[in-house]
Structures are given as C-alpha cells and as structure tokens.
Amino acid sequence: ETGVTQTPRHLVMGMTNKKSLKCEQHLGHNAMYWYKQSAKKPLELMFVYSLEERVENNSVPSRFSPECPNSSHLFLHLHTLQPEDSALYLCASSQEAHSNTEAFFGQGTRLTVV
Amino acid sequence: AQSVTQLGSHVSVSEGALVLLRCNYSSSVPPYLFWYVQYPNQGLQLLLKYTSAATLVKGINGFEAEFKKSETSFHLTKPSAHMSDAAEYFCAVILPSGAGSYQLTFGKGTKLSVIP
Numbered sequence: 206e207t208g209v210t211q212t213p214r215h216l217v218m219g220m221t222n223k224k225s226l227k228c229e230q231h232l233g234h235n236a237m238y239w240y241k242q243s244a245k246k247p248l249e250l251m252f253v254y255s256l257e258e259r260v261e262n263n264s265v266p267s268r269f270s271p272e273c274p275n276s277s278h279l280f281l282h283l284h285t286l287q288p289e290d291s292a293l294y295l296c297a298s299s300q301e302a303h304s305n306t307e308a309f310f311g312q313g314t315r316l317t318v319v
Numbered sequence: 320a321q322s323v324t325q326l327g328s329h330v331s332v333s334e335g336a337l338v339l340l341r342c343n344y345s346s347s348v349p350p351y352l353f354w355y356v357q358y359p360n361q362g363l364q365l366l367l368k369y370t371s372a373a374t375l376v377k378g379i380n381g382f383e384a385e386f387k388k389s390e391t392s393f394h395l396t397k398p399s400a401h402m403s404d405a406a407e408y409f410c411a412v413i414l415p416s417g418a419g420s421y422q423l424t425f426g427k428g429t430k431l432s433v434i435p
C-alpha cells in the first residue's frame with residue numbers, strides 16, 4: 206500500500222475511444238501530479254495540481270485532459286489518442302506543490318493505444 | 320540544463336557483489352536528493368532521501384547513499400546484491416526555482432541486472 210492508488214492498472218484503447226485514468230491519494234497531501242513514462246525516455250511531468258488548481262501544464266497535447274475535483278482525487282481523461290501515447294502513466298502526490306518534500310507514486314496505469 | 324545525471328543506463332553485477340549506482344547533480348545551492356526504485360510495471364518507490372542532515376543516508380533494503388558536496392555526487396550503494404534488487408533506479412533532485420518554489424527533476428534512470 207503506497208498511499209497512492211491508480212486504476213485501472215492496464216488499459217488498451219482504440220484511437221477513437223474515450224477513457225479516463227483515476228488516481229486517489231490517502232496521504233492528506235495538497236499536490237498531485239501526472240507523469241508519463243515511455244520506454245527509453247526520462248520521466249515527463251505532464252500536469253501539476255495544488256489544492257485542486259492546475260499550477261503547471263508542460264505543453265501536453267489537448268487529447269489529454271486532467272481533472273482534479275478535490276485534493277484526494279485526480280483524473281486524466283483521454284480521447285483520440287495516438288499509438289505514440291502508449292506508455293506507463295504515473296500519478297504522484299506530495300505535501301505541497303513545488304516544495305522540498307518527496308513525491309509518493311502510484312503503481313501506474315500501463316496504457317496501450319491500438 | 321541537466322540538474323541530475325546518472326552515469327550508466329545499465330549496470331550488471333553478480334549476486335553478492337557490491338552495487339554502485341552513480342548520480343551527480345548540478346546546483347549552486349544545497350539540494351534535496353532522493354533515490355527511487357522501480358520494479359517492472361510498478362510505480363516509483365522511495366529508497367532514501369538526503370535533506371541536509373547526515374551526509375550518509377541509509378534507506379530500505381540495505382541501500383545507502385552518501386552526499387559529497389565536493390564531488391556533487393549522491394551515489395547509491397549496497398554491499399551485497401540480491402536477485403530481488405534487479406530493477407530500475409532513479410536519482411532525483413529538488414532545487415529552488417525562485418520565489419520560494421522548488422522543482423523536482425529526475426535522472427534518466429539506471430537499470431540494474433543481478434547475475435546469479
């Protein structure tokens with residue numbers, strides 16, 4: 206139990222589908238993050254939320270749409286994805302956004318776009 | 320600019336041998352440093368962290384890392400490798416980015432293989 210739970214663990218979707226990734230943290234943290242991890246590439250920070258407000262969006266295509274309804278839940282809505290979007294999507298949380306405390310990660314969602 | 324560099328994308332050691340994974344950072348101010356481990360198809364798990372207290376930091380699973388300011392390094396070591404240590408290891412640094420804010424940056428990762 207890492208304190209950060211992601212569902213589903215695995216997802217296969219077609220390029221015309223719409224799906225959502227869910228993340229929930231049980232640590233009382235105020236900041237939540239989405240990262241993308243592709244094979245042979247460094248971890249890419251996609252979005253940062255602080256107290257349900259988006260504070261960073263690192264040039265992510267609009268086919269990825271985050272939602273943070275409260276400080277414990279974070280979603281990543283997916284639509285019309287491309288095969289190159291196949292990756293491990295990691296959710297993380299920390300005490301505060303852009304603070305000097307460590308991030309805690311979920312187990313990730315392995316996404317395959319066909 | 321690269322804030323954290325991990326030397327060697329892939330390291331192989333024999334079971335029972337010393338594990339040494341290298342990490343160097345670039346910073347003009349004292350950083351906060353972390354090592355994370357990632358097992359296949361899992362998320363990142365914190366191994367240990369340096370936050371300006373003791374320079375030798377002990378983590379889980381018998382790992383430790385030493386902060387050396389003169390070498391701007393934070394190498395991860397374990398005296399005796401176990402098969403279960405096979406995983407990918409990420410060094411990360413938190414540095415001030417201005418106006419009381421900090422930024423977390425990860426290295427590219429080092430995949431550790433343990434040979435029986």
